[in-house]
Amino acid sequence: MNPVLQAALATWEWRPSVLAVTFLAAAIYAAGWIGLRRQGRIRLAAWWRLAAYLLGLALLLAALLSFIDVYGALLLFMHMVQHVLLLMLVPVLLLWANPFPVLLYGLPVAARRAVIRFLRPEARFRRETRRLTHPGALYALYIGAIVLWHDTGLYNLAQGNGLIHDLEHITFFVAGMLFWWPVMGAAPRIHHPTSLAGRMAVLLLCVPPHVVIGALLSFVENPVYEHYLTVPRLWGMDVMQDQRLAGIIMWIPTGMMYIAGVVILLARHLNQAARRLGSGLDRNGVEAT
Incomplete structure (x- = not known):
């Protein structure tokens, strides 16, 4: 086996608390998914939803337990990869699956009724x-969490304190789930539907803060985070090379993900409009040419 791959696999840290919560979320979802399939509610329990949800949980485990977390303490750019996973990719995959109805169905009947009671309109x-x-x-x-945890003092403090570091990860994940919830239109839908323009605007407004932080990391001449001056260097990468790569990740790929989200929202809207137009033509007996 390749030594780098072997070392990466050996760094997985099987933390019982993270594993327990993740596997509980997977078990409840699986129970609900199977139950809904048996009821014939295929749309809610589609195979692609199951795949998206499980992939989201797998990436969550990778972000928190794998070499990504271990190397994040030694390499700033790897820590930025972890942030992208917790803030963006994991929440988007989980919410794309629209998991709430499936999780609700996977709960015991008494718990399900209690949740429904809390979410009644009144x-x-x-x-x-x-x-x-x-x-x-x-x-x-969402933006506040990103800016706050990239403050030099708080960032260095989190790297030196396990509990604060865990709090940082929880903050990112929760903020990401809450932010993407209305953007993705996932259940429970307790708000008035956000307009297409509103969802596109909020995604575009996420780009400037990332650009500012990314540019700061890329173009300053001195290390921003003292922590990385105190740890061993890996892969022949010095502190400034690591910092510039972290800035590029924060700036370009992350910004492109938000823009890609805008494009996807617009494409979905146009596709739905075309379907409505097509069904209207069919009902009126008009054949499109």
Whole structure:
């Protein structure tokens, strides 16, 4: 086996708390998915939804337990890869699967009824949740988490304290899930539907903060985070090369992902409009040429 690959595989840290939560989420989803399939509700329990959900959980485990996390303590660019996974790729995959109905169906009946009771239109919990999770507030939380945890003092503190580092990861994942929730249109749909223009705008507004942080890391002449001056260097990469690569990841690929999201939203909208137009023509007995 390739020595680099062997070393990467050997660095996996099987943390019981992370494994327990992840496997519980997988088990509840699997139970709900199988139950819905048996009920013939194929649209909610499609194979592609199962694949997206499980891939999201797999990437979550990779971000938190694999060499990505271990090397993130030694290489800034690897830490940025971890942030991209927790803030973007994992939440998008999980929410693309629209997991809430499936997870709900996977719960015991008593727990399912309790959740439904909390989410009824007249329920106070639903009203307060809707008020606290306005899309504008979720955008502020998302960008605020990114800016806050890239502050030099807090970043260095997190690298030296395991509990604070775990809090950073939890903050990124929760902020990512909340931000992408209305953008993806996933259930539970307790807000008024965000317009296409609104969803596109909020994605585009995510680009400038990433550009600023990425440019700062790429173009400053001195190391931004003292932590990386105190750890061994890997792969012949010095501190500034590592920092510039981290800045490029924060700047270009991340920004392109938001722009890709805008393109996908627009393409889906045009496709749905074409379908509605086509069905309207069919109902009127008009053949398109």
